Amino acid sequence: MLSLILYLKMHNSFKIVNRLLVVLTVLGISMLLITCKQKSETVLSIATAANMQFAIHELAADFTAKTGVKCQIVISSSGKLTAQIKEGAPYDIFVAADLTYPQAVYDAGMAINPPKIYAYGKLVLWSYSDESLPILRMLTSASIQHIALANPETAPYGSAAISVLKSQHLYDSISHKLVYGESIAQTNQFITSGAAEIGFTALAVVKSPALKNKGNWAIIDEKLYDPIAQGVVVLNREGANLNAAAAFYDYLFSPEAQKILSDFGYSGNE
Known part of the structure; x- marks a missing residue:
């Protein structure tokens, strides 16, 4: 009788442990799927000069449609955005209204490239x-x-x-x-x-x-007035979405993006 009771207890314990392992396995898989989903939903943070407040939304929408990368747009003056970047603001790319401010960011070692003109403003x-x-x-x-x-x-x-x-x-x-x-x-x-x-x-x-x-x-x-040559730089902060930022950088110089900029009155970057 005692051996039977011990058997039953051991059997029930095994079942409980087995169920616990199943639950933990399911939770582990769920967390893995959530993590993978979060990684796949890349969000690009774009610091944008205020003159671009309307054009940037069309550009971002077209970029997202082409790549699946979502864009978060922050709009302010180029000077304020530069100050924020130097203070560690979590931006991935800086679409400025001139060359002076992105050059300052590059000179501070906070961009991977010197500014390149993507358009001329009027x-x-x-x-x-x-x-x-x-x-x-x-x-x-x-x-x-x-x-x-x-x-x-x-x-x-x-x-x-x-x-x-x-x-x-x-x-x-x-x-x-x-x-x-x-x-x-x-x-x-x-x-x-x-x-x-x-x-x-x-x-x-x-x-x-x-x-x-x-x-x-x-x-x-x-x-x-001096030409308003507008420059862009990819930022190199820790944790930046460098691949997405580089893709958007290249996109700005594509015929599709340059057509959108032209429609808004900007002159070409050439």
């Missing part, structure tokens, strides 16, 4: 009013009290706007009217909200589907 004078075509000489008018532009200390398009005003000897007479946005994105908000009667922005903004045919704008003569 500056426009934009009014959300439909009344008249904006021209530079109207900036001195008493009817215009606020002129919006991006902060020239951190935004290349703002710096270009200051160059235009100084080259036309307008800066001293209208400097008190200038309202500075943290980036082109905030500058656009000043203009569209009516907080500024007129302002300087990127051609890519007024040609975007969201703002096309809104108000009036005029392209500023490109001889009045």
